[in-house]
Amino acid sequence: MTEPRNLSAPEILFLKLETSGLYRKDISIDDSAQPWCPEIAAALCNRSGLITNHFAHMVKSDGRTIKExxxxxxxxxxxxxxxVGIPEPRVLGALSDMLKTAPLDSHIKVVTFGDMDRMVVASLFARFALASGKKSDAYDRLWLNRPLIEFIDLQKPYAQQLCKLPSEFEGGLGDFKWPSLDEAGSIILGQPAHEGLRDAWSDLVTMKALYFRFAEMGLFEQDVAA
Known part of the structure; x- marks a missing residue:
């Protein structure tokens, strides 16, 4: 008899965005001038690494622009x-459905590379809430303020400390440089350098490989012990 797949409760959400620009800290999170996402990729998996749900969607611009x-x-x-994109509310709906797959009383890790994607998603939810006639923080319970949620930034300190790239500050002062995803993939995973345009799903696959490499190295357990 064929063994069933390991469909244990998902507890890790990988998220990668392609954005219209950089997140702005000088304006409110629900400001229409915040960037939007022409492409969003997400994958929900369990601790064994099995992906239970995933998507990669192009998103309709709906009159919005993208910085050069x-x-x-x-x-x-x-x-x-x-x-070719699909409406943004449907993509946000798919993401919120993924977040609801794990019970709100269970621990979930949201994995990004850099902190910007976390804040851009928070901004998308805030603007969607306003457009729906709700308060901008209506969806914070699913994202920023979800019980037992842990946001893991693979770039810093993990990839930063492993790649040990020279500081970008004059004279080498300060911490090691924050590596790009390409640099982390090349130095830590031995992947060939990426050529051409970025796409969210390919980057997410690299992030997943980095996460489980770091887990094998015990880096996340060290954080808990500290």
Whole structure:
């Protein structure tokens, strides 16, 4: 008899975004000038690494623009996303459904590379709440303030301390440089350098490999012990 798949409760959510620009700390989280996401990828998996649910969606621009520097990174224009993307509320709905898959009284880790994606998603939820006639913090219970949620930034300190790239400050002062995902994948995983445009799903796959490499090294357990 074939053994069933290990469908134990998912407790890790990997998230990768391609954005229209950089998150802005100088304006409110629900400001319409905050960036939006032409592409969102997410994968929910359990501690064995089995992905139970995942998606990678292009998102409709709905009249919004994409900064030139951002478009050079991922190659998604506002016009193209308006033609091939799906409505943002449906993508946010899929993400919120993933978050609801794990009971609110269970521990869940949200894994990103850098802290910006966490804040951009919080901003998307805040603006969606306002558009729905709710308070901007209506969805914080699913994201920023969800019980037993833990946000893990793979870039710092984990990849930063393992890659040990020279400081970007003059004279080498300060901590090691924050590595890019490409640099972390190359130095830590031995992956070839990425060529061409970024796409959220490919980056998420690299993030998943980094996370489980760090877990094998016991880095997350060291944090708990500290």
């Amino acid at each position: 520097n951002a478009e050079k990174v991922h190659g998604i224009s506002a016009r193209a996303s308006s033609q």
